[in-house]
Amino acid sequence: MNTSVGLSILSFTIILIAFYRIFFNKILDPLYFFIFKKTMLVHWYPFGKKKLPQTNRQFLLDNFNFYKRLPENKKAQFDHRVHRFLNKYQFIGSQIDVQPQMKTFLAGYYVMLTFGMRKYLVDTFKKIIIHPQVYYSSHSEAYHKGEYNRPLRAVIFSWEDLLNTHHSQEDNVNLALHEFTHVLHWNALRSNEMSAIVFYDEFREMFEIFKNHEKMEAIREKGYFREYAYENQFEFLSVILEHFFETPLTFKAELHDLFERTRKMINFDEKLLYQN
Template identity: 40%
Template sequence: MDLSSVILLGVLLVFLLGIIVNYIFKMVEMAYVMRYKKPMYNHVYLYLKRLNKNQRLILERQFTFYNKLPNKSKRHFEHRVFRFIEDKEFIGRSGVEINDEIKVLISATAVMLTFGFRDFYIGLISKIVVYPTKFYSKTNDAYHKGEFNPKLEALVVSWEDFKEGYKSADDNLNLGIHELTHAIHINSIKERDVSSTIFSDTFKELSELLVNDEALRARLMSSGYFRKYAFTNQFEFLAVVIENFIETPNTFQLEFPEIYVKVKQMLNFNIVGY
């Protein structure tokens, strides 16, 4: 056997070994996920990217969630914000000029919601369109504060209303969280990565819980904790529920511990305060 044949055989064996190892890992992780309802790992990076000084200051001064993280998690969070910004096309409309504040705060909201995910990019979003205020939407011929359009792979927000969502940390009204939850929800239905699978499967479990537990369902609808818009459909329900989960986790856990546990599992949120 000549040298070129030996090299070719070696490459083929390495390739086959890689396939076998990958298959074994997937089987092991599948068993792990079925038992523990979470990925085996989330944050493994060869090299951590850094935001520029101005972008980091925006995180530190305007994004409370980031400041609650331990230093190691802050580095992971910053890396993910950098990558999310890099991955998306930001488009300003009606005079909006895309700046670091817009990029960082929208991206940080997405990274916050997917911080327990391995794949945090929300692949169904390719562009983020920002209007100064409410905008006219052809989807239903009405003015919107925000929307997610999966066909166009576009998240669209009013910057005024996005910023309004962060003025109060506990009113359970946050446009960015709401619209990005829609994107994550739909993305989880289409994708089959481990985090999307956990998210969608756990939401099915939550839906079944509410269907089968009439007393819980009645208490949920009469409590006033979740605003009425939550009961429009399953997508609005989940978006409102996650707004409440992020902004008032302690109240949520006290009022509806069964639902809280499911949401925490969906997001794989092992973070202090949740």
């Protein structure tokens, strides 16, 4: 490749990045959001998609029904995001050796939860800490199965409880989804990125429901959400997202409006929850 061709490619790349950052981010995307209340080009990867090793893909196929049901083009998008997740965040084992499949396991849940968001990798956490079992948290001075520790910028899990809640996939308890939702909630309170704004706007409407005693009693009487949902706004949201992914048909039938608000909040394509 001669120098002039190399410079032309470099110039084109710089122009493309400038277009994305200025015209798209500052003009086109906000306009689209203003009209349609959602982000555009969620799965636009101008520099190509990263591929996962076959061992990672096979692990996802064996352990994630959601991934297994995706058409091939969506699987490629999912693979790219898992690859990016694994390269962005640090994994630390506390009295446990963190194996590659453990990383893929957590990446799979995070990517599933954020699959409708364009800006899915957030800076409100930097590391994932895994304990073998329930652990004592010096932050809250209590024993936990999992937590989002903001001062440490860490999401912390008991591996035993991650597996237990993964294997029982229709009881609406999922530790990975629960704690990663806390991360997204906190990110939405701080970020001005479009996916975070959509998340925050829909959650504000949910919070109005949460503050309304009459509406909350009506929800409570249905007996669909477990009692922990009513602890505070943060737990309410995390429990909602657990139900959204584990029993979506029941959720939609029981609380249709809340289901729709949840779907819009994470900009999720509902068909991906059910398709064969």
